[in-house]
Amino acid sequence: MSLPDDARFAQVLSFPSGRELLRRLPLLVVGLWIMGLSISVSVRAELGISPWDVFHQGIAKAAHVSLGTVIILVGVVVLVAWIPLRQRLGIGTVVNTLTVGLIANAGLDLIPKQHNFAIRVGFLAIAIIGLSLGGGLYIGSGLGPGPRDGLMTAISARGYRLWVVRTTMECTVMVVGFLLGGQVGVGTVLIAFSLGPLTHAALRRFHMPVGEEAPEVMGE
Numbered sequence: 519m520s521l522p523d524d525a526r527f528a529q530v531l532s533f534p535s536g537r538e539l540l541r542r543l544p545l546l547v548v549g550l551w552i553m554g555l556s557i558s559v560s561v562r563a564e565l566g567i568s569p570w571d572v573f574h575q576g577i578a579k580a581a582h583v584s585l586g587t588v589i590i591l592v593g594v595v596v597l598v599a600w601i602p603l604r605q606r607l608g609i610g611t612v613v614n615t616l617t618v619g620l621i622a623n624a625g626l627d628l629i630p631k632q633h634n635f636a637i638r639v640g641f642l643a644i645a646i647i648g649l650s651l652g653g654g655l656y657i658g659s660g661l662g663p664g665p666r667d668g669l670m671t672a673i674s675a676r677g678y679r680l681w682v683v684r685t686t687m688e689c690t691v692m693v694v695g696f697l698l699g700g701q702v703g704v705g706t707v708l709i710a711f712s713l714g715p716l717t718h719a720a721l722r723r724f725h726m727p728v729g730e731e732a733p734e735v736m737g738e
Contacts, residue, residue, distance in 0.1 A: 574588045
């Protein structure tokens with residue numbers, strides 16, 4: 519079966535039956551843990567973090583709060599922006615919004631700062647792989663997109679190319695985050711250009727079929 523596109527995943531309602539929830543939930547949980555820890559690893563690499571995390575880190579520094587707290591609060595604000603766009607959220611959306619920031623904070627508490635350049639390069643590589651794998655798992659679970667992904671697909675559904683929306687949004691938040699003190703570096707560029715293709719590859723491997731199971735997943 520061909521891979522469902524991003525917009526189709528974004529439209530999956532997460533009112534699954536108990537059986538479907540048990541089948542899909544492990545992918546969601548594992549994916550979110552990998553993503554949260556990968557954010558921590560990317561920060562500890564100190565070679566540049568993802569555009570959205572530059573934004574989160576910039577706000578965190580300016581407001582003197584933890585990175586994870588900002589990830590959660592920004593996620594909630596983004597979900598509010600879904601309302602006029604009539605974007606559907608799911609169980610996975612809610613869990614994503616409330617937990618990834620907590621996991622990132624836990625990772626930052628556990629992983630010490632690194633001073634060896636070779637280790638930092640290794641951390642960056644691990645972060646890129648982890649963010650891609652985690653994204654493929656949580657999107658593949660079919661329980662709803664993350665708040666930022668859902669916003670981009672909702673806007674693109676209004677007739678704009680997804681890559682244009684993604685590029686515009688990520689460049690905007692990156693610049694704002696950088697001005698607030700967020701970390702931009704070679705890692706930011708590598709993550710920005712590699713995350714899409716690598717996540718797509720992971721999604722092809724781990725996605726759970728949506729189309730044939732939509733009536734059951736949506737509780738019809």
